[in-house]
Amino acid sequence: xxxxxxxxxxxxxxxxxxxxxxxxxxxxxxxxxxxxxxxxxxxxxxxxxxxxxxxxxxxxxxxxxxxxxxxxxxxxxxxxxxxxxxxxxxxxxxxxxxxxxxxxxxxxxxxxxxxxxxxxxxxxxxxxxxxxxxxxxxxxxxxxxxxxxxxxxxxxxxxxxxxxxxxxxxxxxxxxxxxxxxxxxxxxxxxxxxxxxxxxxxxxxxxxxxxxxxxxxxxxxxxxxxxxxxxxxxxxxxxxxxxxxxxxxxxxxxxxxxxxxxxxxxxxxxxxxxxxxxxxxxxxxxxxxxxxxxxxxxxxxxxxxxxxxxxxxxxxxxxxxxxxxxxxxxxxxxxxxxxxxxxxxxxxxxxxxxxxxxxxxxxxxxxxxxxxxxxxxxxxxxxxxxxxxxxxxxxxxxxxxxxxxxxxxxxxxxxxxxxxxx
Numbered sequence: 532x533x534x535x536x537x538x539x540x541x542x543x544x545x546x547x548x549x550x551x552x553x554x555x556x557x558x559x560x561x562x563x564x565x566x567x568x569x570x571x572x573x574x575x576x577x578x579x580x581x582x583x584x585x586x587x588x589x590x591x592x593x594x595x596x597x598x599x600x601x602x603x604x605x606x607x608x609x610x611x612x613x614x615x616x617x618x619x620x621x622x623x624x625x626x627x628x629x630x631x632x633x634x635x636x637x638x639x640x641x642x643x644x645x646x647x648x649x650x651x652x653x654x655x656x657x658x659x660x661x662x663x664x665x666x667x668x669x670x671x672x673x674x675x676x677x678x679x680x681x682x683x684x685x686x687x688x689x690x691x692x693x694x695x696x697x698x699x700x701x702x703x704x705x706x707x708x709x710x711x712x713x714x715x716x717x718x719x720x721x722x723x724x725x726x727x728x729x730x731x732x733x734x735x736x737x738x739x740x741x742x743x744x745x746x747x748x749x750x751x752x753x754x755x756x757x758x759x760x761x762x763x764x765x766x767x768x769x770x771x772x773x774x775x776x777x778x779x780x781x782x783x784x785x786x787x788x789x790x791x792x793x794x795x796x797x798x799x800x801x802x803x804x805x806x807x808x809x810x811x812x813x814x815x816x817x818x819x820x821x822x823x824x825x826x827x828x829x830x831x832x833x834x835x836x837x838x839x840x841x842x843x844x845x846x847x848x849x850x851x852x853x854x855x856x857x858x859x860x861x862x863x864x865x866x867x868x869x870x871x872x873x874x875x876x877x878x879x880x881x882x883x884x885x886x887x888x889x890x891x892x893x894x895x896x897x898x899x900x901x902x903x904x905x906x907x908x909x910x911x912x913x914x915x916x917x918x919x920x921x922x923x924x925x926x927x928x929x930x931x932x933x934x935x936x937x938x939x940x941x942x943x944x945x946x947x948x949x950x951x952x953x
Contacts, residue, residue, distance in 0.1 A: 574792035577785065579799055582712055583705045589786025590704055596697035603693045606686065619672045626665035633658050692830055699823035702948045708784035709939055715777040716798050717932045722770045724925060725763055732760040800931070801938045806879045811872055814945050818868045821947030825864055828857035867949050871941050878934040885923070885930040892916075892923035 577585065587593055637654040640647040736756045742748040782791040819825060832853035899916035902908040943949075 574794050575782075575785070575787060576794045576796070577712070577781075578796045579709070579712055582709055582785075585785050586705045586708045587701060590701075590708075590784060591786055593697075593701045593704060594786075596700055600690075600694050600697050603690045606690075615675055619668055619675065622668045623665060623672065626661050626668060630658055630661045630665065633661070695823065695826060699948070702823075702943070702946065704784060706940075706943045706948055708781060710936065711777055711781045711784060712795060713798060713932060713936055713939070715774065715781060715793075716795055717929070718770060718774050718777060719795075720928055720932075722767065722774060725767045725770060729760060729763045729767065732756055732763060736760065798932065798935055801934050803879065803883070805938065806875060806934075809872075809875075809941075814872075814941075815865065815868055817945045818947065818949070819861065819864060821945070822860075822864050822949065823947050824949065825857065825860050826947075828853065828860045832857050864949060868944055871937070871944050871949070875934075875937040875941050878930070878937040882927070882930040882934045885927040889920075889923040889927045892920040896920035 633654050637651060637658065640651055640654075642651065736753065739748055739753045739756055743750055743753050778791075778793050779789040781793055782789060785793075787793075832850060835850040835853045838849065896916045896919070899908060899913050903910065903913035
């Protein structure tokens with residue numbers, strides 16, 4: 532306690548603030564906030580299962596928030612009281628010394644002598660004044676002691692609240708990075724599909740051009756294919772721009788600079804067993820317990836209660852309003868979690884349907900291949916079967932990505948992170 536240090540001093544005077552996780556070659560740069568961003572000199576390989584770890588280690592916002600927590604933890608509110616303790620300790624010691632000396636002088640005077648009566652009354656009056664001053668100083672000292680204890684308790688609450696705030700902010704950044712990763716993988720898959728479509732169109736155009744020269748088909752067919760290619764090329768350009776933007780976003784979220792080359796691995800697969808094994812009631816209880824939104828409302832409710840108990844406010848209206856707000860947040864969080872659960876079930880159903888369609892399309896295409904090879908069906912019929920099969924593949928991949936997004940969002944919700952973006 533600082534008051535103990537102050538009392539001791541008074542008595543003595545009266546008596547006499549990381550290596551990046553997944554980059555092999557890197558250098559760092561300091562940004563305007565004072566935190567550092569990693570500048571890899573080689574492509575950064577990221578895997579989904581290690582992404583959260585990478586973000587927590589390298590993200591500059593998380594680093595800054597961690598420093599905020601450390602600063603709050605190191606703050607000693609007793610520092611502001613040490614001077615007051617020191618001054619009051621000096622006053623108390625001084626009053627005690629003066630009273631002792633005056634009492635000694637008073638005791639030395641012969642009470643039987645009339646000529647000492649006036650002096651005795653004066654000394655007694657001075658002692659009485661000093662005793663009142665001493666009592667006031669001692670009362671102030673005790674109040675200061677209580678104030679320091681209250682301040683230390685408030686500081687502990689503030690540190691805990693700051694830590695929870697920064698933890699929630701970090702969780703939201705990690706969730707956002709995982710969503711970016713999933714979107715980037717989906718976008719790259721779509722880009723690959725577009726490239727294959729362009730290549731296929733190029734082959735078809737070359738074939739039709741020959742057919743047009745031989746008079747086997749009309750020019751309109753060629754123009755239609757060329758128009759499809761132009762559309763596909765424009766789509767490819769748009770997708771390429773989006774991939775670059777998402778890559779830069781992911782790089783920043785991972786603590787790297789824009790322009791960093793990012794290599795992502797395949798997405799994890801969510802199995803039907805993982806979805807069917809979910810215990811909704813248990814998960815909901817966990818989500819409510821971990822919810823930062825509910826915690827923040829409860830913190831406001833506790834603050835209002837403390838203010839009333841400490842006479843900072845003379846009504847309970849603030850507490851009652853905060854309690855109503857907390858209860859409403861619980862209902863809102865429950866509804867949001869239920870929606871996430873329902874969405875997850877719907878995505879699983881959609882994937883099951885897409886798997887069934889893909890299996891059927893594959894069978895049909897396999898039969899069409901044999902029939903086309905034997906001359907039993909036209910090329911148009913074969914192409915239709917191929918298009919159906921390709922579309923089914925794309926739909927299945929999209930459904931699998933949607934399921935992963937829903938499942939991952941649900942898991943984060945259990946950890947207490949339910950944001951507007953989810």
